[in-house]
Amino acid sequence: xxxxxxxxxxxxxxxxxxxxxxxxxxxxxxxxxxxxxxxxxxxxxxxxxxxxxxxxxxxxxxxxxxxxxxxxxxxxxxxxxxxxxxxxxxxxxxxxxxxxxxxxxxxxxxxxxxxxxxxxxxxxxxxxxxxxxxxxxxxxxxxxxxxxxxxxxxxxxxxxxxxxxxxxxxxxxxxxxxxxxxxxxxxxxxxxxxxxxxxxxxxxxxxxxxxxxxxxxxxxxxxxxxxxxxxxxxxxxxxxxxxxxxxxxxxxxxxxxxxxxxxxxxxxxxxxxxxxxxxxxxxxxxxxxxxxxxxxxxxxxxxxxxxxxxxxxxxxxxxxxxxxxxxxxxxxxxxxxxxxxxxxxxxxxxxxxxxxxxxxxxxxxxxxxxxxxxxxxxxxxxxx
Numbered sequence: 352x353x354x355x356x357x358x359x360x361x362x363x364x365x366x367x368x369x370x371x372x373x374x375x376x377x378x379x380x381x382x383x384x385x386x387x388x389x390x391x392x393x394x395x396x397x398x399x400x401x402x403x404x405x406x407x408x409x410x411x412x413x414x415x416x417x418x419x420x421x422x423x424x425x426x427x428x429x430x431x432x433x434x435x436x437x438x439x440x441x442x443x444x445x446x447x448x449x450x451x452x453x454x455x456x457x458x459x460x461x462x463x464x465x466x467x468x469x470x471x472x473x474x475x476x477x478x479x480x481x482x483x484x485x486x487x488x489x490x491x492x493x494x495x496x497x498x499x500x501x502x503x504x505x506x507x508x509x510x511x512x513x514x515x516x517x518x519x520x521x522x523x524x525x526x527x528x529x530x531x532x533x534x535x536x537x538x539x540x541x542x543x544x545x546x547x548x549x550x551x552x553x554x555x556x557x558x559x560x561x562x563x564x565x566x567x568x569x570x571x572x573x574x575x576x577x578x579x580x581x582x583x584x585x586x587x588x589x590x591x592x593x594x595x596x597x598x599x600x601x602x603x604x605x606x607x608x609x610x611x612x613x614x615x616x617x618x619x620x621x622x623x624x625x626x627x628x629x630x631x632x633x634x635x636x637x638x639x640x641x642x643x644x645x646x647x648x649x650x651x652x653x654x655x656x657x658x659x660x661x662x663x664x665x666x667x668x669x670x671x672x673x674x675x676x677x678x679x680x681x682x683x684x685x686x687x688x689x690x691x692x693x694x695x696x697x698x699x700x701x702x703x704x705x706x707x708x709x710x711x712x713x714x715x716x717x718x719x720x721x722x723x724x725x726x727x728x729x730x731x732x733x734x735x
Contacts, residue, residue, distance in 0.1 A: 354612040355630070357613055357614065358615075361630050363656065364636050369578050373636040381423070385398075386441055387578070387647065390402065391436075394644065395434075395543060396724070396725065398426070398643075400724055401643055403724055404646070411723055411726075414724075422557055423438065423440075425437060425439045426540040428529070428534075429446060430592050432462075444571045446536035446568075448572030449569075451595065455595035456594045456595035458475045459593055459594055460530075462593075464478075470512065475531075479528060481508070482504065482531075484507075486504065487538070487552065490552045496549045497522050497526060498519075498522050499518075500526075501521025537560055538550050539557070573602045576591065580650075580653075583622075588602065636681030638679075639678070639680075642675055644672075644673040645673060667683065674686040674701075675689075679713075683703070684702060685700050694726075694727050694729055695729045696721075696730045697731050698733065699735055700733065700734045701735045718730050
């Protein structure tokens with residue numbers, strides 16, 4: 352069957368709606384906003400800013416209540432070992448749904464530690480299993496910081512790996528093993544009490560471990576990926592998720608009957624059939640949104656689709672220290688950075704082109720709301 356030919360602007364419109372980044376389709380709740388494909392919390396606080404961009408009436412106190420009091424949201428090491436804020440009821444989707452199903456994918460999950468497997472003469476699958484069991488034991492009835500977790504795990508590890516579990520080595524390197532183990536869904540990040548992350552057992556924080564069946568969770572995770580980033584390919588999914596190519600192909604096969612072939616300027620992929628039906632509605636995204644660094648919308652790998660001018664890419668996607676982005680009517684029109692000093696926040700906007708007055712006023716009106724999420728009560732907006 353021939354591919355459906357689609358222009359990039361139609362893909363942008365579809366994705367903006369999927370991510371609840373239009374005035375016509377804001378997220379009805381914090382949970383709905385996080386459910387699309389999770390919200391990366393890098394640097395800490397970014398996920399809350401992403402919620403602010405998607406739920407117009409949300410305040411910082413609402414996010415805290417959902418995380419701490421209601422526990423309707425939870426933060427877990429998920430895609431590529433990054434901290435993600437997700438609905439608690441969907442924890443299985445964002446953990447078991449990405450959990451490796453073969454040695455290739457477990458090796459992809461532990462990244463740079465693969466070179467040390469020969470030291471203990473075991474596979475990545477075996478090592479992560481040992482780490483997973485040990486994490487459950489050491490977190491039983493207590494909350495540990497990342498540095499404390501490494502020290503607590505050391506006695507349960509093979510002797511040849513003991514040097515990798517002192518506080519410094521674990522915090523900067525070996526924690527990748529626990530990031531992989533987190534895909535079992537058995538532990539999550541506790542609300543921060545300072546500058547360092549801490550961890551608790553899922554069953555003792557939420558009352559139960561994820562009950563999702565792994566294949567069903569993998570199918571649902573793949574659906575959500577395609578809804579958020581389609582049209583896409585299994586290879587792109589593997590890179591986005593940090594899993595093996597074989598794992599990604601098998602995940603795509605689970606939803607094959609729900610997809611159609613789509614081509615965007617010669618790039619081939621698949622899209623959920625129900626989303627393809629909306630490609631021809633002609634809608635144009637409306638409204639202005641201030642997206643935080645590493646926002647889910649910006650995590651698409653086909654960057655030329657969401658930002659056609661490649662010269663702007665190096666300003667948005669950096670090796671370290673990404674800025675936020677101003678999304679206006681489906682177009683990324685500027686980058687932004689915030690500098691906080693006490694209770695004051697300087698919000699610096701770097702436009703990619705001349706911005707209309709109404710668009711600039713919208714940024715000025717929204718900046719104080721972001722300042723409140725950052726604990727500031729005075730904000731100055733500067734257009735560079």
